[in-house]
Amino acid sequence: MPIARWKLFLLQALVAVVALGVWHVGATIPISLDGQNKPVYLLPPFFFSAPLDVAQRVVKMFTDGTVKIATCAEPFNIATMLQTNNSCFGKTIWQHLAITSIEGLLAFAIGSIAGVALGFWFARRPLVAAVFDPYIKMFNALPRVVLAPIFMLWLGLGIWSKVALGVTLVFFIVFFNVYQGVREVSPVILANARMLGMSERQLFRHVYWPSALSWMFSSLHTSVGFAIIGAVVGEYLGSAAGLGYLIQQAEGTFDVTGVFAGMTILAAFVLLVDWLVTLVENRLLVWKPPAASQQV
Amino acid sequence: MASETEPTAPAVRLSHVDVAFPEPKGGVFKAVSNASLDVANSEFVAIVGPTGCGKSTLLNCAAGLLAPAAGHVEIFGMQLSGLNGHAGYLFQQDALMPWKTARDNIALALEIGGTPRIEAVERAQVWLGRVGLKSFGDRYAHQLSGGQRKRVGLAQVLIRNPKILLMDEPFGPLDAQTRQIMGNLLLDLWAGDKKAVLFVTHDLEEAIALADRVVIMSAGPEARIIGDHTIDLVRPRDATEVRLQPRFHALHKAIWGQLRSEVIKAYGGEIG
Ligand SMILES: Nc1ncnc2c1ncn2[C@@H]1O[C@H](COP(=O)(O)OP(=O)(O)OP(=O)(O)O)[C@@H](O)[C@H]1O
Numbered sequence: 001m002p003i004a005r006w007k008l009f010l011l012q013a014l015v016a017v018v019a020l021g022v023w024h025v026g027a028t029i030p031i032s033l034d035g036q037n038k039p040v041y042l043l044p045p046f047f048f049s050a051p052l053d054v055a056q057r058v059v060k061m062f063t064d065g066t067v068k069i070a071t072c073a074e075p076f077n078i079a080t081m082l083q084t085n086n087s088c089f090g091k092t093i094w095q096h097l098a099i100t101s102i103e104g105l106l107a108f109a110i111g112s113i114a115g116v117a118l119g120f121w122f123a124r125r126p127l128v129a130a131v132f133d134p135y136i137k138m139f140n141a142l143p144r145v146v147l148a149p150i151f152m153l154w155l156g157l158g159i160w161s162k163v164a165l166g167v168t169l170v171f172f173i174v175f176f177n178v179y180q181g182v183r184e185v186s187p188v189i190l191a192n193a194r195m196l197g198m199s200e201r202q203l204f205r206h207v208y209w210p211s212a213l214s215w216m217f218s219s220l221h222t223s224v225g226f227a228i229i230g231a232v233v234g235e236y237l238g239s240a241a242g243l244g245y246l247i248q249q250a251e252g253t254f255d256v257t258g259v260f261a262g263m264t265i266l267a268a269f270v271l272l273v274d275w276l277v278t279l280v281e282n283r284l285l286v287w288k289p290p291a292a293s294q295q296v
Numbered sequence: 297m298a299s300e301t302e303p304t305a306p307a308v309r310l311s312h313v314d315v316a317f318p319e320p321k322g323g324v325f326k327a328v329s330n331a332s333l334d335v336a337n338s339e340f341v342a343i344v345g346p347t348g349c350g351k352s353t354l355l356n357c358a359a360g361l362l363a364p365a366a367g368h369v370e371i372f373g374m375q376l377s378g379l380n381g382h383a384g385y386l387f388q389q390d391a392l393m394p395w396k397t398a399r400d401n402i403a404l405a406l407e408i409g410g411t412p413r414i415e416a417v418e419r420a421q422v423w424l425g426r427v428g429l430k431s432f433g434d435r436y437a438h439q440l441s442g443g444q445r446k447r448v449g450l451a452q453v454l455i456r457n458p459k460i461l462l463m464d465e466p467f468g469p470l471d472a473q474t475r476q477i478m479g480n481l482l483l484d485l486w487a488g489d490k491k492a493v494l495f496v497t498h499d500l501e502e503a504i505a506l507a508d509r510v511v512i513m514s515a516g517p518e519a520r521i522i523g524d525h526t527i528d529l530v531r532p533r534d535a536t537e538v539r540l541q542p543r544f545h546a547l548h549k550a551i552w553g554q555l556r557s558e559v560i561k562a563y564g565g566e567i568g
């Protein structure tokens with residue numbers, strides 16, 4: 001039986017309320033007093049902050065204009081914004097969000113284009129696939145975090161080192177899916193298309209391409225997620241802007257409230273992006289039968 | 297192509313065709329052995345045989361999707377190499393493109409040949425009506441029943457008006473009543489411009505009701521063609537009413553006598 005929408009929403013909200021409630025109680029209601037008559041908390045605010053403080057900080061970040069450090073006289077424009085390693089550190093939260101989004105978007109676009117192109121090429125040229133197979137596996141097995149410093153060395157502290165990190169993550173997901181999609185076209189559909197008189201070009205357009213895209217789109221959530229992860233991790237490891245940078249800065253000063261505020265914004269951002277992806281997916285994959293798990 | 301064909305030559309000629317598949321464990325599996333079969337221009341031939349004997353395999357040879365290990369295939373007197381461009385093939389399995397709607401699947405068959413999209417879609421809609429799916433054009437394959445998918449496939453093949461029609465159990469998933477309606481539809485279409493038809497079915501009654509000739513294959517491996525019966529029932533026929541004629545029963549009895557032992561062999565091979 002399908003769960004009613006409002007009921008599901010209510011249950012989901014209940015989970016959040018209970019979790020936040022436990023956190024709030026643990027961080028604000030003392031359980032005892034220590035030797036100097038100071039209250040002792042189950043979740044000491046220094047380590048855990050408190051939900052209301054975090055909420056306040058988030059609101060402040062969005063209303064205050066700039067986030068931490070000095071404000072900057074330079075007027076806001078895309079060019080200065082993208083120079084994330086420039087001396088002007090005073091950026092509004094919107095600018096940080098914009099930078100992370102641009103990095104994620106570029107990583108996703110470049111990784112997808114490269115993945116689709118190479119996926120097609122490998123699937124149609126078994127020799128190429130066989131020759132490069134061990135190298136592909138090797139690079140895919142590599143933890144991408146170790147590449148971050150190298151990308152910074154090569155590409156500097158600006159957005160491109162973060163984009164590169166994201167690309168290495170997105171590329172492999174898209175590549176493997178497109179490769180699979182092209183190779184696993186049903187032989188009957190292929191034979192039928194040939195018997196209907198399709199040329200190689202028409203086969204590409206009407207059979208291989210839609211099949212590959214459907215595989216790529218089925219991993220859209222994962223690849224978009226990884227594009228953002230690449231951006232945030234890159235920022236975290238060395239930059240002067242973006243959500244990853246904000247979290248790293250807060251951690252550097254033991255500002256736990258700042259860390260949680262950054263994480264909250266990041267989580268909201270990811271949820272929003274995921275929702276957009278679902279919208280896109282529903283439009284593009286109308287022809288797909290719903291997955292068994294969704295047929296509640 | 298049309299100018300190269302001889303008008304008197306059979307539409308399809310399989311002569312001494314052997315088909316072998318590589319075995320998974322090495323060696324070859326000889327599915328069909330020394331099969332010879334002519335389908336004259338505008339003749340309706342049905343192939344009947346026990347499951348797994350090689351009926352689909354023979355159609356694949358006639359379509360040019362499979363090269364015989366020995367023997368050869370001629371289409372209108374020309375040796376076939378590569379795909380058979382004169383043939384429309386309705387596959388036994390689902391062959392619709394799942395990412396296109398029923399209407400677009402049918403229209404695509406025309407668009408491939410250069411028909412403008414608007415015209416192709418219009419004609420596809422007409423064909424949807426002919427196969428009884430007028431209001432199902434916007435559905436995707438997974439939203440259609442097995443029988444509906446078969447009918448979309450039939451329209452997709454017929455809209456190109458091929459000279460040779462290869463059909464592999466086209467009415468397999470349909471219920472008995474719809475089978476007969478579709479059988480009559482096929483007979484009507486065929487009476488209009490007589491194509492050469494090679495029609496595979498496991499239903500002997502259907503074969504007799506529709507065809508000019510019924511060809512019997514033996515159980516595999518090394519399946520052969522063991523019988524070739526001319527069906528002398530008068531045309532035009534009604535696929536339902538023809539079954540009530542005494543001549544129908546006589547033919548059925550004669551052919552079934554031959555087919556029975558092969559069907560038993562096909563299962564016996566499994567059990568023994
Ligand atoms: N690609 C293949 N590789 C190996 N063996 C095959 C292949 N295709 C068919 N065969 C074998 O060839 C034989 C004939 O198969 P075919 O599909 O032509 O049977 P069929 O008469 O159409 O059966 P059915 O009525 O069940 O559709 C079978 O024994 C099958 O296992």
Ligand SMILES: [Mg+2]
Nearest residue numbers: 351352388464
């Ligand atoms: Mg078959």
